[in-house]
Amino acid sequence: MCNIVINAVGFTAATLTTFSFVPQFLKLLKTKKTEGLSLMMMVQIAIGLLLWIVYGLLRKDIVLISANAVGFLIVFVTIAIFLRLKKGKKNEN
Amino acid sequence: MCNIVINAVGFTAATLTTFSFVPQFLKLLKTKKTEGLSLMMMVQIAIGLLLWIVYGLLRKDIVLISANAVGFLIVFVTIAIFLRLKKGKKNEN
Numbered sequence: 200m201c202n203i204v205i206n207a208v209g210f211t212a213a214t215l216t217t218f219s220f221v222p223q224f225l226k227l228l229k230t231k232k233t234e235g236l237s238l239m240m241m242v243q244i245a246i247g248l249l250l251w252i253v254y255g256l257l258r259k260d261i262v263l264i265s266a267n268a269v270g271f272l273i274v275f276v277t278i279a280i281f282l283r284l285k286k287g288k289k290n291e292n
Numbered sequence: 293m294c295n296i297v298i299n300a301v302g303f304t305a306a307t308l309t310t311f312s313f314v315p316q317f318l319k320l321l322k323t324k325k326t327e328g329l330s331l332m333m334m335v336q337i338a339i340g341l342l343l344w345i346v347y348g349l350l351r352k353d354i355v356l357i358s359a360n361a362v363g364f365l366i367v368f369v370t371i372a373i374f375l376r377l378k379k380g381k382k383n384e385n
Contacts, residue, residue, distance in 0.1 A: 209344075212346075215339055215343065218336075222332035222336060223330040223332075226330040227328065230327070232327045235328045236329045239315035239316075240315040243309075247307075248305075250302075250304055251302075257297075257298045
C-alpha cells in the first residue's frame with residue numbers, strides 16, 4: 200500500500216491516542232465528579248508517557264518526544280484537576 | 293548511552309502504557325461506580341489503538357501489533373464492564 204495511506208493511518212492513530220484525555224478532562228470540568236475514575240490509571244499513563252519522552256530523547260526521535268509531551272501535559276492537567284476536586288470534596292465533609 | 297539502557301526505558305514505557313487500563317478495570321469491578329469516568333475517552337483510545345494495530349500490520353511491525361492488541365483488549369473489556377454497569381443502574385431506576 201502506498202506510503203501516504205500508511206502514514207495517514209499512523210498519524211490518525213497518534214492523534215487519537217495523544218488527545219485521548221481531552222474528553223476525560225472536559226468531563227471532569229463539567230460534572231466535577233471523580234468517583235469511578237482511577238487515579239492510579241492516570242498516574243501510570245503519566246509515568247509511561249514520561250518514559251516515552253526519555254526514550255525519544257535517547258533515540259533523538261522528535262516525533263516520539265513531541266507526541267508524548269503533548270499527551271503527558273493533557274494527562275498531567277487532568278490529574279491536577281482530579282486531585283483538586285478530591286481535595287474540595289474532603290474539605291466539604 | 294548503551295542500547296540495553298535505551299531498550300529498557302522503551303520497554304518499561306511500553307509496559308506501563310499498554311497495561312495502563314488494568315487499575316481502571318479493577319476499580320470499576322471493585323466500586324461498580326461509573327460516575328466521572330469518560331466513555332468517550334475510552335472509545336477514543338480503543339479506536340486509536342485499533343488504528344495503531346492497522347498501522348503495525350501495514351508496516352509489518354510485530355511489536356506495534358502485539359503491544360497495541362494487548363492494550364486494546366484491556367480497554368475493550370473495561371468499556372464492556374462500564375456499559376454493563378451503566379445499563380444495570382438504568383434498570384434499577
